[in-house]
Amino acid sequence: SQTIHQWPATLVQPVGSPLSLECTVEGTSNPNLYWYRQAAGRGLQLLFYSVGIGQISSEVPQNLSASRPQDRQFILSSKKLLLSDSGFYLCAWTSRRYSPLHFGNGTRLTVT
């Protein structure tokens, strides 16, 4: 069966520090991968998605970037965090177009 791992579960970082959140999927190959951000427990904002290694589509211009160095690995990064980057970050995958999206358990990021 397929599983998605996302870490860390919680993170507190000072303003201006770098960020790296990692997501890996097991039990499938060539998944579509997604990063979402959720503020205040409501509303899922799509940040990035990837349909293959090295292929990244950005949905919202911002202080973040994403990379996909391996087929089942998706990384969300920032060189310098802003207070507004605080939120709940969710990684998700799907096996093909029109199949359901499956989410990880999220990372709660607090920028202080």
Next chain:
Amino acid sequence: GQQLNQSPQSMFIQEGEDVSMNCTSSSIFNTWLWYKQDPGEGPVLLIALYKAGELTSNGRLTAQFGITRKDSFLNISASIPSDVGIYFCAGQQGGSEKLVFGKGMKLTVNP
């Protein structure tokens, strides 16, 4: 970008009551999905709908893909305290790799 109008935004009900929520759009969707999110966790898929008019049940949950392909509803029968959470609808359009999400419906169930 494309939006889904999800309503109501929140509901406060007594245990045992039924719940109905829906999502509408001005555009056609090929897939409708319903998710539930518990506090501090990622959304979990409840029901997936792939055909216009499709009516699907999962235990106490029933969802339908609107015949016009522009709407969907989710019903929860005989609610229980563990039904508490945020319910999201999501849709996918033809040719898109992305899901469009509603803003969520926060459900509170009083024992």
